[in-house]
Amino acid sequence: MLMFNAEWVLCCPPKERELDETRAMDRFLAEVERRAFRIALVSVRDRDEAVDIVQDAMIRLVRTYGARPSEEWRPLFFRILTNRITDHQRRQAVRRRVLAWFEPAPDGDDDPDPIANLPDPRGLTPDTELARGAAMLALEAALGNLPARQREAFLLRSVEGLDVEDTAAAMGCTAGSVKTHYSRAVHTLRNLLGDHWP
Amino acid sequence: MSEQPDLTTDEQRLATAAGDLLRRSADELDAATLSRLNRARQAAVAGLPPAGARPGWLTPAYSAGAVALLVVGVWLGRTGDPGALPDQTAAQPLVAQDLDVLLAGENLEMMEELEFYAWLDPALSDAELQAELEAAG
DSSP states (O other): OOOOOHHHHHHSOHHHHHHHHHHHHHHHHHHHHHHHHHHHHHHHOOHHHHHHHHHHHHHHHHHHHTTSOGGGHHHHHHHHHHHHHHHHHHHHHHHHHHHHHTSOOOOGGGOOOTTTTSOOGGGSOHHHHHOHHHHHHHHHHHHHTSOHHHHHHHHHHHTSOOOHHHHHHHHTSOHHHHHHHHHHHHHHHHHHHOTTOO | OOOOTTSOHHHHHHHHHHHHHHHHHHHTOOHHHHHHHHHHHHHHHTTOOOTTOOOGGGSHHHHHHHHHHHHHHHHHHHHOOTTTOHHHHHHHHHHHHHHHHHHOHHHHHHHHTHHHHHHHHHHSOHHHHHHHHHHHO
16 A cells, blocks of 8 residues: 555665555555546446547556555546546547538438437346346446537446545536435436336 | 436336346356457556557657757757767767768778678788789879
């Protein structure tokens, strides 16, 4: 761990301290990497892109904030991760706008309705309704329809388990904003998923 | 995670269930994804760039630094400031001469006939060579 105290610094040679810090960072990243990937995957819906985003966040944390106290790593890491996700979504939006110039104007009737495409839990048998696969598909689709900031707040709090203050640090906003985003996210999810989910 | 008072019990239950489901799926990722994440973590911890990333010396900062060094080097070479670089003042003309030798066409021709001159050197003494040259006019 990166718990610096005078005794430890005086008694241990720099090489051992460096090794200890490396191990601490490795343990931290190993602990968060799966959930970070899940959060990225829900947000970008592409496994390769999600791995790349997590990798970028890891490298940035180590290079830029590796010397910071380990207690700060979690909000810093998820701050970097959410920034990377936002960057990716902006690039995708620009790409779509550019590509739209070269494609024929879509017929409004053919637009897919994301809500209509959600799996309908009410139409499923109780056994299937309880199946995790279907529940996950419905949840991922619903999360994909949330505004980005609401989704960030929900994922950081519900999946990573960050408290309001750490979520605010990770999102770069106030605690009040986190509460509002989170509350609206849960309301919207309930409406999208229906009364019988999960 | 602390609960929010503005959420109903049902909404809090949904949030908890959704978080549990997502965390469980994160714990059961496929081996290929876990392997990629593991490699990414090892690369990050080692402070190494990821596979396929641009080498550090190709980054804009390093490139700008290299160009700046080159410009300074050329400028110093042209000015030949004896106070700033006393050791290089003697070396600079030599480098320039070497470049002249290498770039001049006639000297390159001479280098191509180096074997002939190497043979000629021990074969003729200075006096014989002088006589040959005088005879040739």
